[in-house]
Amino acid sequence: MLWSQTFIPTLKETPSDAEIVSHQLLLRAGLIRKLTGGLYTFLPMGLRTLRKIEQIIREEMNRAGGIEVLMPALQPPEIWQQSGRYETASGVLFKVRDSAKKEWVLGPTHEEVITTLAASEINSYRQLPKNFYQIQTKFRDEIRPRFGLMRAKEFLMKDAYSFDTSDEGAMASYKRMYDAYTRIFTRCGLQAFPVEADTGVIGGNYSHEFMVPAETGENDVAYCEACHYAANIEKAISGLPKTAARDLGPEPEQFPTPGAITIESLAKAPFGIPANRQIKTLVYIADGQPVLILIRGYDQLNESKFMARTGAIEARPADVKNPTDLVHFTTLGALPGSLGAVRSVPLTWKVFADERLRGANEMTTGANSDGFHLRNVSIERDIRVSDWFDLRTVRAGEPCAKCAKPLKIRRAIEVGHVFKLGTKYSEKLNATFVAEDGSPHPAVMGCYGIGVSRTLQAIIEQSNDKDGIIWPLSVAPYHVCITPLNYSPEGQPMTLGLQLLAELTAAGIEVILDDRDERPGVKFKDSELVGFPLRVNLGEKSLAKGEVELKPRTGPVKCVPIAEAAAEVIAWFHTEKAHYV
């Protein structure tokens, strides 16, 4: 390919609407252009890399027994109503109307479609197991698209759905996908690691996310370097001990705490009550109902855990500025800062407490009277707790639940997610098969996603320097950029360049030749910005010495005799390629 014959609109300056480095480089290197917020056009260099990532995914999915299909992006809302997700996923569902005013949805995912297919086509255990996948555009009505391709309204995703006859079979399918994902990301030159994950709206009971460590990621991951425990913060646990039980003391006693409305202020003089001897009382609105959540003063509530354990679809803190919420505080008798669960809690309210409070006594908590707290509170004696859950968010430095070594926390980008779904969808959408004994059973499902366009950006986020992108060979838009320095169609740099282009292309290497009439500095900067793994410099100075220069994107220049240039590049290519397969 000749540079002048394709389209690589590089930018010298950083576009002002790009915040993170990968987004800036996507734009500066001419890989994408924004149509509007959350919607992007892939330009030739971006598209080539996207297709390479797709191809790696296809090869590994096929190797793992996947069957490629292509499902409609436009879907009838009825199947979403049938699965129950028309409500639960309404936050991300794009809805459109046709000319007859009938409503349709643009698929954010395809469990409903594939399960509908399975319901009609899979009838016998003899047809199972099956694993269908597709690579397709998804639509999500993101509240806030951001960071370029990271969180877009429309994006490319690989999604796969497995159907098995048994839980064991589903587990084996899950494991195959888990292993395939590990290979896929490795082949993409991406350091991604699996972490235990919350299942969110998708549902199911077992799940891992594949995470790329990056400060700009939108997820926090807790991990242990000693035993390799790793989990999304939404799910992570630690071995932090419970609050120590003391001798059961006297009845709760009210005492004045004027102006002390934070855990910290009660921890200080004159009160001196350690944060972990305080009970923090939160009022939440869970699916419209007020509930109380009790955690230790030291702890932060983990809303994901709360929602996962209670099954709530929507939960938010009650807000004193919201008139309908304010009623709940009035019912309790106090505003945040003096809330507690000992008195005035209506019997209709559920009270959820963190597991680590179980058995705690001699605790201090709000008296439900502004400016007063209660001491000597025994949570089990004095508070009507409806249910005990692990509800707190793990912090860095807490002991690992498995090996007691300190946990670390880091930011990460989610590029893949595997779920064991069970029979949630197959039951609702009637995807049943007849077993050997003639009895009907719902298929046991799993689903497995990879954000293809997000993976592309994650690779850039992880692999760049001050000069631009550093593409892993496996996904680079071109492997080699030939750069004739002194431009002249008849000069030796160009004629030798064209000759090398033909030779290397014939050897299966993807080569672009920068035939632009530009100064060397411009060509150097552009080739480094776009990030080709190897540049071949053809300059009159070195050619006069009978040499060409091979410049790996991240390594030193190597001068080789003209006659050996092609062979050297081919050798380099095969050495590099071996790292990615």
Added chain:
RNA sequence: CGGGACGUAGCUCAGCCCGGUAGAGCACUUGGUUUGGGACCAAGACGUCGCAGGUUCAAAUCCUGUCGUCCCGACCA
């Protein structure tokens, strides 16, 4: 949806506070000189100052509304 910032040339931005003929750098066009790390000289083209109202003799500038973008939060298979 809450908080904040910003919309001026293709890009990065100045001008706005304090109203008075729309600017710079880069990019682009033409000519010339250059040619191993984003060249130089000369000439040129490029704008409904996001949009709509309002105030005013006069609005990029002040006011109101609206649309859009970005950031933080909420949200997020």
